[in-house]
Amino acid sequence: xxxxxxxYQFGYRRSPDQDCPSPVxxxxxxxxxxxxxxxxxIDLAQRGVPxxxxxxxxxxxxxxxxxxxxKRTLEILDRLGVAAPCLQKGVTWKxxxxxxxxxxxxxxxxxxxxxxKMPAFINLQQYYLEHALVKRAAELSNLDLRWRNKVxxxxxxxxxxxxxxxxxxxxxxxxxxxxxxxxxxxxxxxDMLGLAFxxxxxxxxxxxxxxxxxxxxxxxxxxxFDPPFHEGHSALLHKQPDDVWRIDLQLGPEADAKAxxxxxxxxxxxxxxxxxxDFSLEWVSVYTFQCRRLERFVHGRVIFVGDAAHQVSPFGAxxxxxxxxxxxxxxWKLALVMKGDAxxxxxxxxxxxxxxxxxxxxGHSTRSTDFIAPRSAQELRFRDSVLALARxxxxxxxxxxxxxxxxxxxxxxxLSTPDRDQWSSGLRPGAPxxxxxxxxxxxxxxxxxxALGGEETILHVQNGGTVPQGSRVLVIxxxxxxxxxxxxxxxxxxxxxxxxxxxxxxxxxxxxxADPAAIEKASRRLKGFDGEHA
Amino acid sequence: MTALIVENxxxxxxRAYRALIEAHRGLSDQKSAALNSRVVLILANHIxxxxxxxxxxxxxxxxxxxxxxxxxxxxSND
Numbered sequence: 001x002x003x004x005x006x007x008y009q010f011g012y013r014r015s016p017d018q019d020c021p022s023p024v025x026x027x028x029x030x031x032x033x034x035x036x037x038x039x040x041x042i043d044l045a046q047r048g049v050p051x052x053x054x055x056x057x058x059x060x061x062x063x064x065x066x067x068x069x070x071k072r073t074l075e076i077l078d079r080l081g082v083a084a085p086c087l088q089k090g091v092t093w094k095x096x097x098x099x100x101x102x103x104x105x106x107x108x109x110x111x112x113x114x115x116x117k118m119p120a121f122i123n124l125q126q127y128y129l130e131h132a133l134v135k136r137a138a139e140l141s142n143l144d145l146r147w148r149n150k151v152x153x154x155x156x157x158x159x160x161x162x163x164x165x166x167x168x169x170x171x172x173x174x175x176x177x178x179x180x181x182x183x184x185x186x187x188x189x190x191d192m193l194g195l196a197f198x199x200x201x202x203x204x205x206x207x208x209x210x211x212x213x214x215x216x217x218x219x220x221x222x223x224x225f226d227p228p229f230h231e232g233h234s235a236l237l238h239k240q241p242d243d244v245w246r247i248d249l250q251l252g253p254e255a256d257a258k259a260x261x262x263x264x265x266x267x268x269x270x271x272x273x274x275x276x277x278d279f280s281l282e283w284v285s286v287y288t289f290q291c292r293r294l295e296r297f298v299h300g301r302v303i304f305v306g307d308a309a310h311q312v313s314p315f316g317a318x319x320x321x322x323x324x325x326x327x328x329x330x331x332w333k334l335a336l337v338m339k340g341d342a343x344x345x346x347x348x349x350x351x352x353x354x355x356x357x358x359x360x361x362x363g364h365s366t367r368s369t370d371f372i373a374p375r376s377a378q379e380l381r382f383r384d385s386v387l388a389l390a391r392x393x394x395x396x397x398x399x400x401x402x403x404x405x406x407x408x409x410x411x412x413x414x415l416s417t418p419d420r421d422q423w424s425s426g427l428r429p430g431a432p433x434x435x436x437x438x439x440x441x442x443x444x445x446x447x448x449x450x451a452l453g454g455e456e457t458i459l460h461v462q463n464g465g466t467v468p469q470g471s472r473v474l475v476i477x478x479x480x481x482x483x484x485x486x487x488x489x490x491x492x493x494x495x496x497x498x499x500x501x502x503x504x505x506x507x508x509x510x511x512x513x514a515d516p517a518a519i520e521k522a523s524r525r526l527k528g529f530d531g532e533h534a
Numbered sequence: 535m536t537a538l539i540v541e542n543x544x545x546x547x548x549r550a551y552r553a554l555i556e557a558h559r560g561l562s563d564q565k566s567a568a569l570n571s572r573v574v575l576i577l578a579n580h581i582x583x584x585x586x587x588x589x590x591x592x593x594x595x596x597x598x599x600x601x602x603x604x605x606x607x608x609x610s611n612d
Contacts, residue, residue, distance in 0.1 A: 364548070366552075367548045367549070367551065367552045368548075370551075370552060370555050371551065375559075376558070376559075376563070376566070377563050377566075378558045378561070378563060378566035378567075378570075379555055379558065382551070382554055382555065382558075385597075386551070388597040388598065389593070389594075389597045391597065392540070392593055392596060392597050393540035393593060393597075394540055394541050394542060395539075395540055395541060395542040395543065395544075395547070398542040398544075398547045399542075399547045399548070399550075399551050401548055401551070404548065
């Protein structure tokens with residue numbers, strides 16, 4: 001059925017590049033203006049790198065698609081200038097409930113802690129995020145977004161790439177020092193390079209339907225194993241803005257994808273689930289899921305991000321969230337390398353760090369899918385045994401897996417300087433920094449992550465001694481005051497404690513006292529210079 | 535006094551579950567049942583405490599009173 005609506009239409013415009021006799025050379029070309037390509041391009045442009053962003057379409061809004069955006073993603077979007085419209089439009093949620101039949105097995109609360117700017121999750125149709133990103137992109141004069149520019153050819157050179165781009169007015173060539181492939185799970189760039197995309201394909205089919213209705217359900221994630229309205233299978237209900245609800249129904253491996261999408265099939269299923277017929281269909285699709293990845297994300301001057309690099313099942317909201325974290329990991333590294341402030345080998349740490357993150361996400365997603373969609377009678381018995389025991393034994397409750405929701409990765413990376421002092425908080429080198437509410441010198445409140453922005457920063461807790469030197473230093477107690485003690489607690493901070501923060505707000509190094517030589521060394525190390533691994 | 539530990543003891547229970555699933559991948563139902571029986575015997579011996587074994591058997595049986603898995607469900611999509 002075709003319930004797809006074009007929500008935002010953009011126009012093709014001729015670029016002066018198309019009138020040049022020889023290919024115009026650009027520092028970075030990003031291919032694919034989905035959320036990941038847009039985030040990459042915006043982040044690079046904000047860092048002063050001119051970007052051309054190509055997309056083969058000229059519209060966004062075909063289906064809600066990704067709907068769950070995590071706290072870390074929102075923190076990144078905030079730095080990119082688009083969190084506010086997303087938060088305003090999105091449905092904030094933090095409670096999840098898991099049912100078997102009609103019975104509540106357990107409930108979870110994702111963010112039981114105060115003192116964070118961003119909520120644990122928001123739900124938002126992907127096209128709203130994309131629209132906010134496109135608007136932001138338009139504000140950046142060094143970001144050139146070209147709709148209906150389809151890459152149809154790619155030639156690699158030692159120091160760059162030549163792309164052949166097809167437009168409504170014919171094809172033209174572009175040279176790039178770097179190409180970022182953000183062209184999705186069916187990446188054409190990946191095919192042009194002949195790269196294998198390997199992993200596991202799940203046989204079970206799932207029906208994903210977005211319905212519009214005035215519901216009496218709370219804004220929570222509800223997951224059912226074997227519900228009375230859909231016996232023997234799983235179901236998920238999740239609220240989106242505009243009174244739209246995401247419904248996800250497991251159909252089994254033998255379901256007929258085409259037939260299942262017909263309103264004659266879909267509407268009775270939903271009527272049974274919702275108990276009424278007072279809803280309209282916004283979007284319907286039938287899916288099978290894959291968990292797979294490229295062996296390497298960096299191929300010379302071509303770098304893969306998001307679904308083009310790795311694909312997961314949707315249980316856990318790890319697709320868009322991990323892709324946006326790819327974008328943020330890559331952007332600062334590429335910007336430093338292009339400005340000559342870091343060695344080219346820094347790009348290899350994108351592959352290292354985000355490959356490990358992809359494996360983590362694929363692992364979680366695979367294990368969730370195994371639990372949700374058992375493949376044999378024995379797997380079903382194990383699954384149902386866990387569900388039955390969950391009512392009697394806490395250990396089994398912990399095994400119930402309806403999707404482990406996306407959390408950012410802590411990087412085991414040569415860019416981190418190992419601790420030499422004793423620390424007791426959960427924070428570790430390589431981890432994203434926790435947020436904390438602070439006060440500026442003028443007494444105005446500011447969040448720690450807002451104050452950090454996207455620059456390498458030294459955070460130093462005032463102790464009356466010499467303040468460390470670096471390109472950017474924020475003194476806790478002067479520049480930022482920790483009025484409520486959240487910072488001291490979350491960073492296990494004491495007077496003198498000093499933290500070196502990467503441009504992506506992950507911790508690079510920390511010390512109990514500021515040692516200029518150690519700070520200088522760690523700062524070079526986080527940029528990929530002479531790490532102790534080299 | 536109860537001796538059976540019912541609190542989670544794995545640092546990552548999802549990985550333990552996955553290990554069980556992987557061990558059975560590709561086995562016929564009969565072979566799976568045979569593997570399960572062997573693993574139960576191995577773990578029972580590892581525990582080496584008849585009281586704990588009795589308790590585990592009791593808990594298992596108790597949890598079966600409410601729901602009895604029906605493998606034929608796997609085929610029914612409608």
